[in-house]
Amino acid sequence: MKRIIIDREKCDGCLNCNVACISAHEEGSNFYTVNLGSVDSETRNFIKFDAKTGYTPIFCRHCDEPECVLSCMSGAMEKDPVTGHVKYDESKCAACYMCVMNCPFGVLKPDNKTRTKVIKCDFCEEKQDGPSCVKACPKQAIEVKEVSR
Amino acid sequence: MKIVIIGASAAGISAAKTIKVAEPDTQIVVISKEDSIHSRCMLHKYLGHERDAKGISFVHENFFAENNITWLKNTTVVDLDTDKKFVRTNDNQAIYFDKLLIATGASYFIPPIPGLREAKNVYGFRDLKDAQLLDSECKTAKNAVVIGAGLVGMDAAVALLERGLKVSVIEMMNGIMGLQLDEKSAEAYQQLFEEHGAEFLLSDKVTSVDIDEAGKGRTIHLASGKSVCADVIVIAAGVRPSFDFVEKSGIATKNAILVGDDLQTNIKGIYAAGDVIGISGIWPNAMKQGKIAAINMLGEKLRYEDRYALKNTTNFYGLATLSLGNINPKLKESFDVLIREDRNNYQKVVMKNGIILGVIMQGNINSTGFWQYLIKNKIDVSGIDKDVFDLSYADFYKVDSISGEYLYAI
Numbered sequence: 226m227k228r229i230i231i232d233r234e235k236c237d238g239c240l241n242c243n244v245a246c247i248s249a250h251e252e253g254s255n256f257y258t259v260n261l262g263s264v265d266s267e268t269r270n271f272i273k274f275d276a277k278t279g280y281t282p283i284f285c286r287h288c289d290e291p292e293c294v295l296s297c298m299s300g301a302m303e304k305d306p307v308t309g310h311v312k313y314d315e316s317k318c319a320a321c322y323m324c325v326m327n328c329p330f331g332v333l334k335p336d337n338k339t340r341t342k343v344i345k346c347d348f349c350e351e352k353q354d355g356p357s358c359v360k361a362c363p364k365q366a367i368e369v370k371e372v373s374r
Numbered sequence: 375m376k377i378v379i380i381g382a383s384a385a386g387i388s389a390a391k392t393i394k395v396a397e398p399d400t401q402i403v404v405i406s407k408e409d410s411i412h413s414r415c416m417l418h419k420y421l422g423h424e425r426d427a428k429g430i431s432f433v434h435e436n437f438f439a440e441n442n443i444t445w446l447k448n449t450t451v452v453d454l455d456t457d458k459k460f461v462r463t464n465d466n467q468a469i470y471f472d473k474l475l476i477a478t479g480a481s482y483f484i485p486p487i488p489g490l491r492e493a494k495n496v497y498g499f500r501d502l503k504d505a506q507l508l509d510s511e512c513k514t515a516k517n518a519v520v521i522g523a524g525l526v527g528m529d530a531a532v533a534l535l536e537r538g539l540k541v542s543v544i545e546m547m548n549g550i551m552g553l554q555l556d557e558k559s560a561e562a563y564q565q566l567f568e569e570h571g572a573e574f575l576l577s578d579k580v581t582s583v584d585i586d587e588a589g590k591g592r593t594i595h596l597a598s599g600k601s602v603c604a605d606v607i608v609i610a611a612g613v614r615p616s617f618d619f620v621e622k623s624g625i626a627t628k629n630a631i632l633v634g635d636d637l638q639t640n641i642k643g644i645y646a647a648g649d650v651i652g653i654s655g656i657w658p659n660a661m662k663q664g665k666i667a668a669i670n671m672l673g674e675k676l677r678y679e680d681r682y683a684l685k686n687t688t689n690f691y692g693l694a695t696l697s698l699g700n701i702n703p704k705l706k707e708s709f710d711v712l713i714r715e716d717r718n719n720y721q722k723v724v725m726k727n728g729i730i731l732g733v734i735m736q737g738n739i740n741s742t743g744f745w746q747y748l749i750k751n752k753i754d755v756s757g758i759d760k761d762v763f764d765l766s767y768a769d770f771y772k773v774d775s776i777s778g779e780y781l782y783a784i
């Protein structure tokens with residue numbers, strides 16, 4: 226399967242990945258028009274920063290053993306047997322947030338606006354040329370690679 | 375090989391899925407006394423008319439056909455013969471197996487309070503059938519009484535309020551959801567429920583129920599001397615593992631079906647998973663147990679190790695809460711109890727000697743998944759020089775260089 230491989234040392238915290246993610250999930254928007262202040266603007270990836278550890282990219286791993294899928298009681302989270310990616314179906318989700326609780330890496334969160342769904346990386350599956358965050362990273366700190374599972 | 379699974383809920387379905395992925399040629403028969411697959415955690419959405427029966431299913435519509443699994447619905451297992459290896463059903467079929475998974479969950483319990491068991495308008499809130507019966511009562515009833523303010527009781531209450539009933543909730547503890555919340559976080563929910571019309575009778579207990587000529591419980595008497603009127607009563611005072619049919623089978627039980635770390639019972643080839651084994655009563659654990667039992671039935675030797683079950687998320691009226699572990703320590707003095715609050719958030723961390731024992735995050739629960747990992751693995755955070763509330767997975771970041779998956783640096 227394809228996974229976004231992270232090299233923490235290369236990340237310099239520019240947050241282009243955040244902007245690209247928000248823009249990719251906002252219809253008709255691009256890097257220049259994306260409205261970062263809107264409550265609809267949600268990034269699915271995060272960069273944590275502190276003085277000691279520097280910048281830490283927190284990106285959904287689409288885990289081999291996804292805890293979010295195992296904790297989902299509505300069938301909204303599913304691991305795609307073909308791509309290996311963990312897909313989220315908003316229409317099935319009942320917003321119980323057990324996936325938020327069970328993701329050991331704290332990647333998942335409720336949406337800010339309605340608190341009725343979960344914000345989750347979809348690997349930009351609808352885009353021909355792969356995840357938008359990866360394309361936007363000027364440092365190649367994140368790259369798509371084929372990994373065995 | 376032929377595997378029979380009794381129960382078509384979290385544990386049973388997760389086992390069936392696992393087997394079909396690992397060894398698609400295995401013959402699987404799933405037996406359930408219910409005639410639909412549904413998630414109990416969404417029953418309130420059904421009763422509240424937010425979703426129909428199909429909308430609370432947690433599998434694809436054609437799950438059984440797509441996976442080539444035989445499903446005997448509306449079929450109750452009444453007996454188990456462990457020597458000849460078959461189960462007998464209510465319609466007197468003998469279903470033979472090579473390996474068996476018991477995933478029959480739990481059923482609600484009506485306490486022996488005078489009038490309560492006899493009353494015809496008393497319902498549990500466990501199966502879709504319960505919600506359907508309540509649904510038809512809701513068409514005429516005006517006053518609903520919910521006994522028990524745990525998670526199930528509050529799920530029922532939210533749906534009944536949604537349907538426009540006047541809802542009174544009776545609870546023995548002095549706050550709602552007493553196992554998951556502390557005083558402050560419980561009050562926030564209580565207030566929201568009250569704003570939506572609920573009335574709470576806390577630190578009180580049902581002593582008897584008066585029954586009218588039609589056999590319905592009408593007046594509920596409480597230990598405090600108060601009484602409440604009811605057209606319909608929901609009992610949410612706890613559940614018991616269901617395993618009647620193993621009584622004469624030789625399977626070891628003690629209020630639950632007993633299993634080893636491999637989730638096998640004392641009888642070789644017979645496994646049990648989910649609420650019926652009595653070590654947790656929550657969905658994620660039932661799913662994981664089903665998965666592990668399934669893998670072991672296929673000949674592996676996996677152990678059920680991730681037993682942590684003191685975990686919960688709540689989301690009522692848009693207020694979300696994560697609660698983990700021991701959040702109400704008895705001897706407060708011997709713990710560090712840290713609290714951080716603002717207008718929209720209440721956060722509490724209970725720790726001792728650098729080990730986190732309990733967490734409440736109410737309001738913003740963004741990216742809080744790592745807390746469970748810290749608690750269940752007893753990770754010492756005293757060496758991390760920052761405010762405990764500012765911890766995140768970044769403090770434990772580590773990547774597996776081959777798979778790219780995250781690990782914990784500890």
Ligand SMILES: Cc1cc2nc3c(=O)[nH]c(=O)nc-3n(C[C@H](O)[C@H](O)[C@H](O)COP(=O)(O)OP(=O)(O)OC[C@H]3O[C@@H](n4cnc5c(N)ncnc54)[C@H](O)[C@@H]3O)c2cc1C
Nearest residue numbers: 381382383384385407408451478479480648649655656657
């Ligand atoms: C209202 C409500 C809300 C809940 N909310 C949450 C929540 O938010 N988060 C959470 O983690 N957990 C929640 N739970 C708990 C969760 O639903 C259970 O932990 C979970 O359903 C357990 O799954 P199980 O597969 O072990 O058994 P069950 O779900 O109890 O299913 C048992 C299965 O066995 C079948 N069965 C039983 N006896 C027989 C028999 N003799 N013959 C044939 N078939 C039989 C039944 O038909 C059913 O298919 C909630 C429960 C309720 C009732």
